Amino acid sequence: VLVSIISSPPQNYPLYIRSVPTENELKFHYTVHTSLDVVDEKISAMGKALVDQRELYLGLLYPTEDYKVYGYVTNSKVKFVMVVDSSNTALRDNEIRSMFRKLHNSYTDIMCNPFYNPGDRIHSRAFDNMVNSMMMQVC
């Protein structure tokens, strides 16, 4: 499971990436990167819709692993991407949504911190804890 927060376009660089099984992290990074295109596509397609909570069910299923990628976009075009194993069928859409909501809330809290400059990497310990606990639940 991997959680990533991508900054707003045009930079689109990751503000935060964390994955629980830390191996294959690079692969996840790559996945997240490739998913950005799909996210952008969805954003433009949606038009008015702002929050996109589900999408990116990647059809790519590698023979070795298959995973689902979910996306979420905030008002400021900051994207949250979550990669989960497809084998984890217990994860329902609602749960993903709630996870994104939690992510969004935590992200908002980070924003409230005057010491945080938007666009910085996120180093908040509290945020890390939240993300870790969330990911633990999933795995």
Added chain:
Amino acid sequence: MEGLTLSEAEQRYYCDLFSYCDTESTKKVASNGRVLELFRAAQLPNDVVMQIMELCGATRLGYFGRSQFYIALKLVAVAQSGLPLRVESLNTVKDLPLPRFVVSKNEQESRHTALYSSDADNPASYSGVIPPPPGRIQVKKGSVSHDAVQQRTSTDQQESTSPVVSPQQSPPTSPHTWRKHSRHPSGGNNERPLAGPGPFWAPFSEAQPGSSTSSDPIWSGHSPPPHQENWVSFADTPPTSALLAMHPASVQDQTTVRTVASATTTNEIRRQSSSYDDPWKITDEQRQYYVNQFKTIQPDLNGFIPGSAAKEFFTKSKLPILELSHIWELSDFDKDGALTLDEFCAAFHLVVARKNGYDLPEKLPESLMPKLIDLEDSTVIPVISEVGEQTGEVGYSSSPAEAPPSKSPSMPSLNQTWPELNQSSEDTAIVHPVPIRMTPSKIHMQEMELKRTGSDHANPTSPLLVKPPDLPEENKMSSSVKFTAGNTVTDGYSSSDSYASDPEQIGSTVTRQRSHSGTSPDNTAPPPPPPRPHPSHSRSSSLDMNRSFSVTPGQQQAGVVAYPPAVPPRPQPSQGAGPHVHRPVDAEGLIAHTSTSPQQIPEQPNFADFSQFEAFAVSGVNKEEEDEIETHSEVLQVEKPSDSASSLRVAKADGRVEDKAPANVPTSAGKGTTPLAPPPKPIRRRLKSEDELRPEAEEHTQKTGVIAAVLASQPSIPRSVGKDKKAIQASIRRNKETNTVLARLNSELQQQLKDVLEERISLEVQLEQLRPFSHL
């Protein structure tokens, strides 16, 4: 003291020395061990070294910050030159040779010395003792790797004070966390109490087994400066040059005092070090300092410091942004991007701790958590002040002095508020008990505001239109009764004294209170629901606060309630016991206000009236009466504020007021204004809802009148010999009734809580529905 100006050579030399001593590469603090070694190497007598350490402020700080270190070095040079050690001499003595240090590492220093020609002049105005940019620090680190370790302890200990620091205000005694040494023991940093210099030294001693012995005595001589190292760090900031300037005299005094005190306390503290179990406790001195700093940013102690201002302020501490960010996360309890006084103190304390070497905790320590009561107090304070300013906001009658005390236990504050509330709302018959919200102040205040405004709008009754100006007066006049977090209530209640004030005020107060009734005293911080129409509408009895209050000419304050004659005669509890309960009962619906208002009124006269009145009208119905009655009675319990501190606190404030026609205080309450001397009972606010229940709400003051009457009657009734006994019994009974009323109030509040939660849920649902429509 004036900033330290160093010549270029000196600066370089000192910088190198600092790097050398900065064994932990903090770039901010020199390792105490190293510093001590260095000082030993200076071959100065111990007392001179101690003096140097004191002067430079390291003893105060507990560690050698860059500035302290530089000052110390300069003092070493001064001492070595044979000049008397004075703070002034730091800058005035020209052509000082560089300090010489003889020990092995001294060679290195002497080498450095040789390297740096000592310029006579002081071209480099190193004023402010601001450490040179970190980049320069590690210049000589490699070269300086002496084995000064063995000497560290002693020197370090002595260097704990930082001369730079002397902030204008008396800095709180910061725990001299021995930063370096605390790190040595590793892990145990947070355990070390921040409050005591002693413990600070204890671990230090442990860390430096070798040199501890020698250094301890020296150290004990320097009582850990009661100052925080932080001050030093902040002092480093150029803007705070004031901090940097250390008045020599003051420094001397401080050091002297500290030395004297420390000698005695240090050992003691050391012994006690193990007993400290809360390293995060803020001492009073510290807290005072924090408060003062808060004031410099935000004069209103109950206001917030916006994030940007706080960021600037804490950036001065030179902590890395990451740590500051973490500190912010820990201390901004309600995550609103602004710091209240408590949050600020917590943040400041964390900064202090961090600068002293304590690692930041993962979660906010309990002792730093903003207390709910404090929040309440803080909300109270603003309310009061606002009222005073006639902002129309609910003003807590509680004396401002009381409000600020942070950390006051919740109950006491609650208790205090109740009576005030009651007193202030003399006008409004309907005194709606305002539930005290135990949520963070900001949210609470918002909610209160919302509720208040909502309720105010919602209530068409005239009392609602209460003039805010009146409230402030009331508040001012109100006695020490404190209002609980029910902001609204405070409006009306604050003016407990001014019974003559319009009932409208009370009404509004009540109304406001009512609006707050929605705020349940739960600890969560649910989003402030939109102001709810006062439930009091239904209940708002026709309490005619005016009537109730208008009466009793003799009683200014209470205005109390003229008890409407229409009240069905109820068995009146003979003694005051019934008064509370009865009052409401009697009051034909006017409940809260009268009860509250008279209560707010200082009482005795009112009570007298009411009690008398009560005697007629109210029979011992109490319990049978609706809840309101009870609550009202509670409200009416305008016991002396002195007793207010006791348990009863029922804030009922709301809505009742609306109903009342402010001005007409039923003359029924015209019982003699015998100054009643009922056992003081906390004034309770009544729930508006209870008012509504009241069938006859004609006179607002009824309840209060009733209660007052009852109360008043008590003394008046037993005029005979057994008067005292009866009075006691009556008071007992009243207390019981009060308890009942409070219990009922509680249940009502719970109900209101549920209502509020429902509203919240509905709002959230709406929000969810609207979310898809938000644009990208």
